[in-house]
Amino acid sequence: MTKTRSIGFIATALLTAGVTTAVCFGDALSLTSARSAPIGAPSRPTDVLQNAKPWLTEVPGGPQSLRGKVVVVNFWTYSCINSLRALPYLRAWQERYGDKGLVVVGVHAPEFQFEHDAAKVRLATSQLAVRYPNLQDNDYAVWQDFGNEGWPGFYFIDAKGRVRGYRIGEGNYADSEQLIRKLLAEAGHDPSDVPVTPITGTGIEAQADWSNLxxxxxxxxxxxxxxxxxxxxxxxxxxxxxxxxxxxxxxxxxxxxxxxxxxxxxxxxxxxxxxxxxxxxxxxxxxxxxxxxxxxxxxxxxxxxxxxxxxxxxxxxxxxxxxxxxxxxxxxxxxxxxxxxxxxxxxxxxxxxxxxxxxxx
The missing domain is CATH 2.60.120.260 (Galactose-binding domain-like)
Structure with missing residues (x-):
C-alpha cells in the first residue's frame, strides 16, 4: 500500500568533498516516493560497488561477482528507525531469492559520529541479523556516486547492470518484490516457485502505526x-x-x-x-x-x-x-x-x- 506523507526532517552530512543534504524519508511525517532512477544515478552502478571500500561483510566471490546478478542496494544507517523497519523485507528478499540470482547489498551511510566506527557497525549488524554484504560509506562517496537522496534508499539493478527502479522511504514493499521477480525472470531465473507471503517485522522493526503518528x-x-x-x-x-x-x-x-x-x-x-x-x-x-x-x-x-x-x-x-x-x-x-x-x-x-x-x- 502506497502511503503519502509530508517531508519530515533534513539531516546535513558534512563530507570531505563538500556538503551533501541527506533527507530521511518515511519517518513520523515523511514521504515515500518511487521512480525509475534518481537524477545522477550511475550508468554502471556495479562498477561503483566494485571500487568501493571498506566492506564490513564481504560479497561472496568478491564485488566483481555482482556482474550478471540482480542487485538490490539499500542505503541505511543503524540508529535510524526508518532503516530498521525496512530490514525484515531486505532479509526476506535475500533469503527467498538468493539462490535465484539476487544479491542484497547494504551501504551503511552514517548519520551520527558514532556510526562511523566500523566495530560498532559490525556489532549492530550482528545483533540485527543483517547477514548480506555491507559496505561502510563514511564519506558518502557511494551515496554521491549513486545520487541517493535519503534513508532508506533502495536501488534495483538488473543483470545487465542498469538501475531499473529507485525507491526512497518506507512502504511500497509489495511493488518492490514484484520488480525483483521481474528482473530475475528477465535474467533467466524462474521465481514462480517462490511464494510471495506476507513479511512482518516484530519488536523494534514492526511497521509504524501511521494513522496515529x-x-x-x-x-x-x-x-x-x-x-x-x-x-x-x-x-x-x-x-x-x-x-x-x-x-x-x-x-x-x-x-x-x-x-x-x-x-x-x-x-x-x-x-x-x-x-x-x-x-x-x-x-x-x-x-x-x-x-x-x-x-x-x-x-x-x-x-x-x-x-x-x-x-x-x-x-x-x-x-x-x-x-x-x-x-x-x-x-x-x-x-x-x-x-x-x-x-x-x-x-x-x-x-x-x-x-x-x-x-x-
Missing amino acids: GSPEAYVGYAKAVNFRSPGGIRKDASARYASAASLPLNGWDLAGAWTVGREFTTLDESLGALRFRFHARDAHLVIGGAPDGRPVRFRVTIDGAAPGASHGTDVDADGWGEVREDRLYQLVRQAGVIRDRTVTIEFSRPGVRAYSFTFG
Missing part, C-alpha cells in the same frame, strides 16, 4: 533542536543546570539536571538527570550513547509520571527500567490501547550518557 523526529543537539522548553533556553557547548518546564506542548521537550548541549548530542554531566518529550505516537524511541568508561548506564522511563506497564518498549521492562550498553536506538514506549498525547520521561542514573534524537512510530 503525530510526532516528527526531534534532535537533542542544538544544531537541529526545536521546541526546547526548559526556562532560559539552550546554553550551547557549556555545562548548565536545567529545570523542567511548567508544562510541555505536543512535540516539546525539556531537560532537568546538569547537561552540556552540543551540536550533535546532549551529555549528562551529573547523576540523576532527566529528559522529557510530549509526543503522539504508538512508539517512542531515543538514540542514546553510552558513558565514556564503557560501563552500562541504568535508566528509568515513565509515561505521564507512571511506570509504563503494558506500554513499555522493547528496551525497558514494565517498571520502566532499561540499560544503555551500546550506542544505538532504544525503544522506550509501545503504547497499548488507545493512542493519545503522552509525556515520556527518561531519568539516567549517572553522568556521561549522550542523547541524540527522538523518533516515533
Whole structure:
C-alpha cells in the first residue's frame, strides 16, 4: 500500500568533498516516493560497488561477482528507525531469492559520529541479523556516486547492470518484490516457485502505526533542536543546570539536571538527570550513547509520571527500567490501547550518557 506523507526532517552530512543534504524519508511525517532512477544515478552502478571500500561483510566471490546478478542496494544507517523497519523485507528478499540470482547489498551511510566506527557497525549488524554484504560509506562517496537522496534508499539493478527502479522511504514493499521477480525472470531465473507471503517485522522493526503518528523526529543537539522548553533556553557547548518546564506542548521537550548541549548530542554531566518529550505516537524511541568508561548506564522511563506497564518498549521492562550498553536506538514506549498525547520521561542514573534524537512510530 502506497502511503503519502509530508517531508519530515533534513539531516546535513558534512563530507570531505563538500556538503551533501541527506533527507530521511518515511519517518513520523515523511514521504515515500518511487521512480525509475534518481537524477545522477550511475550508468554502471556495479562498477561503483566494485571500487568501493571498506566492506564490513564481504560479497561472496568478491564485488566483481555482482556482474550478471540482480542487485538490490539499500542505503541505511543503524540508529535510524526508518532503516530498521525496512530490514525484515531486505532479509526476506535475500533469503527467498538468493539462490535465484539476487544479491542484497547494504551501504551503511552514517548519520551520527558514532556510526562511523566500523566495530560498532559490525556489532549492530550482528545483533540485527543483517547477514548480506555491507559496505561502510563514511564519506558518502557511494551515496554521491549513486545520487541517493535519503534513508532508506533502495536501488534495483538488473543483470545487465542498469538501475531499473529507485525507491526512497518506507512502504511500497509489495511493488518492490514484484520488480525483483521481474528482473530475475528477465535474467533467466524462474521465481514462480517462490511464494510471495506476507513479511512482518516484530519488536523494534514492526511497521509504524501511521494513522496515529503525530510526532516528527526531534534532535537533542542544538544544531537541529526545536521546541526546547526548559526556562532560559539552550546554553550551547557549556555545562548548565536545567529545570523542567511548567508544562510541555505536543512535540516539546525539556531537560532537568546538569547537561552540556552540543551540536550533535546532549551529555549528562551529573547523576540523576532527566529528559522529557510530549509526543503522539504508538512508539517512542531515543538514540542514546553510552558513558565514556564503557560501563552500562541504568535508566528509568515513565509515561505521564507512571511506570509504563503494558506500554513499555522493547528496551525497558514494565517498571520502566532499561540499560544503555551500546550506542544505538532504544525503544522506550509501545503504547497499548488507545493512542493519545503522552509525556515520556527518561531519568539516567549517572553522568556521561549522550542523547541524540527522538523518533516515533
